[in-house]
Amino acid sequence: MTQTLVKAWTAAKDRLKDAGIDQPSIDARLMLEVAAGVTRTEIVTDPYRELTAEQAAMLDEFLTRRARREPVSHIIGRKGFWKILLQVNKNVLTPRPETEVIVDEVLKAFPEAMPFSMLDLGVGSGTILLAVLAERPAAKGLGVDASSEALAVARDNAANLDLNNRATFLHGDWTAGLADASFDLVASNPPYIPSAVIETLEPEVRDHEPRLALDGGADGLDAYRLLAPEILRVLKPGGMFAVEIGYDQSKAVESLFNAAGAQQVRTTKDLSTHDRVVTGVKNPLETGA
Incomplete structure (x- = not known):
């Protein structure tokens, strides 16, 4: 029929x-x-x-x-994010609307014609990095991920969006091997779900999303403990960072960045009025030892 x-x-x-x-x-x-x-x-x-x-x-x-309960994005192999369309599969976290808050904060801080260098830690499918580069033609960026399978997806997405001349990708462990004071902007959507909570999530997430991109350790904060001082290390003086957080992690993550020496640390809410992104800057007068 x-x-x-x-x-x-x-x-x-x-x-x-x-x-x-x-x-x-x-x-x-x-x-x-x-x-x-x-x-x-x-x-x-x-x-x-x-x-x-x-x-x-x-x-x-x-x-x-x-x-x-397989996610639609995995079935059809693509997902819209901000103003771009990304290829996705089981090796990358499916882009979520909440993460667009990072892009919004970055675009407010960096005017369209301004040249700047960006680092995306845990780049996954290229979500944040490529959304920003698509809007800022004078910018260039580096995406780092511990998953070579995720990096293959990110590289394909960069090529499909004609951004591969401004985006490079590195297989690595967060900031390992990156030079001090080398980026104007660092963005990250690290794993932040407490290990014990993962089994309670929807099957689409629990059974199909890469555990590496979800599991933030016992309290969900393991990645931020590593990242706060390291992000400040690789940022240029006056540079900005923006990291996604869980809805109840604002105070803890702000404290970690304040302790690392960040300035103007604040939290922005998403459209559901949940705390979602912590931003701040590196002391513009800092010259290093």
Whole structure:
């Protein structure tokens, strides 16, 4: 039996709803777009277009995987973030809207024509680094990650966005081997979920996201203890940092950066009014020993 776009979308929505999926309409549309090779506009303007048998079979496979709580981004292999579209897979954290707060804070601090150097620690798919470089044509950046699989995704994304001439990537352990006072901006979305909490997360995250990008140790703060002094070390005097945090970690992370000598340390909330990003600067008068 042939399916039209509108019938396929409706049936997919119902199937996902029955499976207890949170946003069945959006998820069904995203998977239909990829399976049928259509845009959102075409689903609306040409609703009676028929799917081929191959397209219907692909959509059915997608829906089966989603019902098992595999993230949509892994199924279709892409995710929108800020104003860019990123390839994603099981080796990288799926970009989340909350992380856009970092991009917003950075863009406020660095005017469009200003040349600056950026470091993204735990770059993953390239989310933060590439979103900033896409908006700031005079900037260049380095993305570091401990996962070579994640770096392969980031490199592909940089090439697809035509940013590979301004973005470089390094397999490494945070700031190891990086020179003192070498960046105008350091951004990071480190693992910050307490180890014991991970098993309580939604299956999409618990079972499908890379544990390396989630597990922040017993209290979720392990990465910040390492990063606070190291970020201040690699920042140029007057340079800015922006790190994502868990909703209840503002006070602890601010304290770590203050203890490391940061100035103007503050927390910005996300659209859900949760504490989300800690920013600050390195003393502009600091010259080092």
